[in-house]
Amino acid sequence: MAAGSAPEARGLMDEQTFLDNFNNLIYPHKTYLFYETERMQDDLWIPLDEYKGFLQNKGADMGLERRHAEPIFLERMASWNLDTELRYRITVFISWSPCPDCADELVKFLRENRHVNLRIFAARIYDYLQGYEAGLRALKAAGAEVAMMTFQEFEYCWKNFVDHQQDEDKPFPPWDNLDVRSEELSQRLAGILQNQED
DNA sequence: ATTTTCAAT
Numbered sequence: 001m002a003a004g005s006a007p008e009a010r011g012l013m014d015e016q017t018f019l020d021n022f023n024n025l026i027y028p029h030k031t032y033l034f035y036e037t038e039r040m041q042d043d044l045w046i047p048l049d050e051y052k053g054f055l056q057n058k059g060a061d062m063g064l065e066r067r068h069a070e071p072i073f074l075e076r077m078a079s080w081n082l083d084t085e086l087r088y089r090i091t092v093f094i095s096w097s098p099c100p101d102c103a104d105e106l107v108k109f110l111r112e113n114r115h116v117n118l119r120i121f122a123a124r125i126y127d128y129l130q131g132y133e134a135g136l137r138a139l140k141a142a143g144a145e146v147a148m149m150t151f152q153e154f155e156y157c158w159k160n161f162v163d164h165q166q167d168e169d170k171p172f173p174p175w176d177n178l179d180v181r182s183e184e185l186s187q188r189l190a191g192i193l194q195n196q197e198d
Numbered sequence: 199a200t201t202t203t204c205a206a207t
Contacts, residue, residue, distance in 0.1 A: 026202075027201065027202040027203050028202090028203085028204090029202085029203075029204075029205045029206085030204060030205085031203095031204040032204095033204095056204085057204040058204085059204080059205075066204080066205095067204080068204045069204060070204090094204095095204085096203070096204060098204095099203095099204075102204085124203080125203090126203060126204075127201085127203075128201095128203040128204095129203085
């Protein structure tokens, strides 16, 4: 894609939207999801830039049907018609971890698409709905990697999915207590994933 | 240990 095209067309998010929605200390009422795709070739993962970008959940505003970010992503992925003879790795960075229903949908996708590996990094744990722990465990059991975003992932997204306009080398500005919160959430997630009861 | 949770008021 041309370097001069609009940020949105290149799959880039503006800086403030990123900082406002991926901050792991606050509780926004919306979800953003970055995704990128790689294909296995000669034992190496080759990035496929045409399958890289981001999306947001759809709200009840404008009379639209409410949809979580994950079904929108699954629909977008289905439209790619990835070659079942090849091996793909899709990495998702999502501001809220999948709810139980979305986890189930992702699990179903993984069962039906064995040629796709899925890695999910979440900024925060969405624990509002009953059964969220079982949903996360089901994702892991289906072969997905599930982890919390740490400084490394926040910085990665900043560099790879955020539009910095003139200042391409603008460093990621971490918020206070990013690391402390990330560590807390990682410990919580580890406990959830290790727990056997469903 | 903590909570504001893919809104609605």
